[in-house]
Amino acid sequence: MKNILITGGAGFIGSNYINHLLSTDDESFVVNLDKLTYAGNLENLKASESKKNYRFVLGDITNIELVNYLFDKYKIKYVINFAAESHVDRSILGSGIFYQTNVIGTNVLLEAARKFEVEKFLQVSTDEVYGSLGKEGLFTESTPLSPSSPYSSSKASADLMCIAFHRTFKLPVVITRCSNNYGPYQFPEKLIPLMIINALKNQSLPVYGDGLNVRDWIYVLDHNDAIRLIFERGKAGEIYNIGASNEMTNLQIVNLVLKRLNKSSELIKFVKDRPGHDKRYAIDSSKLRNELGWKPKYDFNQAIDHTIDWYIKNQNWWENIVSGSYKNYYSKQYNNR
Numbered sequence: 001m002k003n004i005l006i007t008g009g010a011g012f013i014g015s016n017y018i019n020h021l022l023s024t025d026d027e028s029f030v031v032n033l034d035k036l037t038y039a040g041n042l043e044n045l046k047a048s049e050s051k052k053n054y055r056f057v058l059g060d061i062t063n064i065e066l067v068n069y070l071f072d073k074y075k076i077k078y079v080i081n082f083a084a085e086s087h088v089d090r091s092i093l094g095s096g097i098f099y100q101t102n103v104i105g106t107n108v109l110l111e112a113a114r115k116f117e118v119e120k121f122l123q124v125s126t127d128e129v130y131g132s133l134g135k136e137g138l139f140t141e142s143t144p145l146s147p148s149s150p151y152s153s154s155k156a157s158a159d160l161m162c163i164a165f166h167r168t169f170k171l172p173v174v175i176t177r178c179s180n181n182y183g184p185y186q187f188p189e190k191l192i193p194l195m196i197i198n199a200l201k202n203q204s205l206p207v208y209g210d211g212l213n214v215r216d217w218i219y220v221l222d223h224n225d226a227i228r229l230i231f232e233r234g235k236a237g238e239i240y241n242i243g244a245s246n247e248m249t250n251l252q253i254v255n256l257v258l259k260r261l262n263k264s265s266e267l268i269k270f271v272k273d274r275p276g277h278d279k280r281y282a283i284d285s286s287k288l289r290n291e292l293g294w295k296p297k298y299d300f301n302q303a304i305d306h307t308i309d310w311y312i313k314n315q316n317w318w319e320n321i322v323s324g325s326y327k328n329y330y331s332k333q334y335n336n337r
Contacts (some may be wrong), residue, residue: 008083010034015044061105095150102154128152132278172236179243183220209273211251214280218244219303222296243283
C-alpha cells in the first residue's frame with residue numbers, strides 16, 4: 001500500500017487526479033489535504049469520498065504542526081503537491097497569499113518530507129515560470145526561469161527550493177511543468193469555463209487586449225496521466241514539461257466556444273490588457289515522451305466538446321460558485337477595464 005499525501009486535492013486538477021487514481025488503483029491510500037479556498041470544492045470529489053482508501057483533511061499546508069501530524073499518523077511516504085494559489089489576475093490584485101501558500105507552504109511540505117524520509121515528492125508546477133516566448137521556439141526543461149507575474153514568480157521560487165532540497169538533502173523530488181489545462185470542475189475565473197458560462201448566460205465575454213496571446217492547451221486527464229507516470233517512473237532531481245502541442249490564441253478559444261454554443265461574436269468585449277501579460281507559451285514535452293513514453297490521448301476538438309457539454313449539464317455546480325463573493329471579484333476585475 002502506497003500512503004500518499006495529495007495537497008490541494010479539492011481543486012480542479014487535484015480532484016480530477018484523485019478521482020481517476022482511486023477509480024483504477026486499490027493499492028494506494030490517499031490523504032487529501034486542502035484548506036478549501038474559493039477554488040476548492042468537495043463536490044468535485046463525490047466519486048471518491050466513499051472509498052475506503054481515501055481521507056479528506058481540512059487544513060493549510062503552511063500549518064507545520066498539522067502537516068507533521070499527518071505524515072506521522074498516516075505514515076506518508078509519497079507527496080504530490082497540487083496545492084497553490086494559481087490565478088494570475090488575483091496575484092496582481094494581491095500577492096501576499098501567493099507567496100505564503102506557494103513558497104512557505106511548499107517549504108513546510110519539503111521539511112516534513114525530509115523529516116519523515118519520503119520516497120517521492122512530486123511538485124506540480126507551471127510553464128508560466130519560463131516567462132514569455134516570441135513567435136518561434138518552445139519551452140524546454142533548460143529554458144531559464146523568467147516569471148512575469150507574482151503568481152509565476154511564487155511557483156518559480158517553489159521550484160528552485162525543491163531543486164535545492166534535492167541537491168542539499170538528496171530528497172527525491174521531481175518537478176512537472178504543464179501548459180494550460182481545461183476540462184470539468186475548472187473554476188469559472190479561468191478562460192475556458194469563464195467564456196462557456198458567460199456565453200450560456202448571454203453575458204459579455206471579456207477578452208484581454210487584442211486576444212492574440214497564445215497558450216498551449218492540454219486536457220486535464222492527459223495532464224493527470226502524465227503526472228501519474230512521472231510519479232511512478234520519473235527520476236529524482238528531474239524536471240518534466242507536459243504539453244499537448246496545441247497552440248491557440250485566446251480569441252480562437254473564445255470564438256470556438258461561441259460557435260459550439262451557437263452564440264454571436266457580438267458578445268465579445270475587449271478589455272484593457274492585464275499588466276505583464278505573457279504573449280505566448282508553447283511546451284516541448286519531448287523529454288517526457290521519449291524517456292517515459294507518454295503522449296496525449298485526447299483529441300482537442302472532442303475534449304473541448306466534452307468540456308462544454310459538462311458545463312451545460314452541471315449548471316448547479318457553477319451556479320453555486322458564480323454567486324456571492326465571485327461576483328465581487330468579477331466586478332473588480334473586469335468592470336473598470
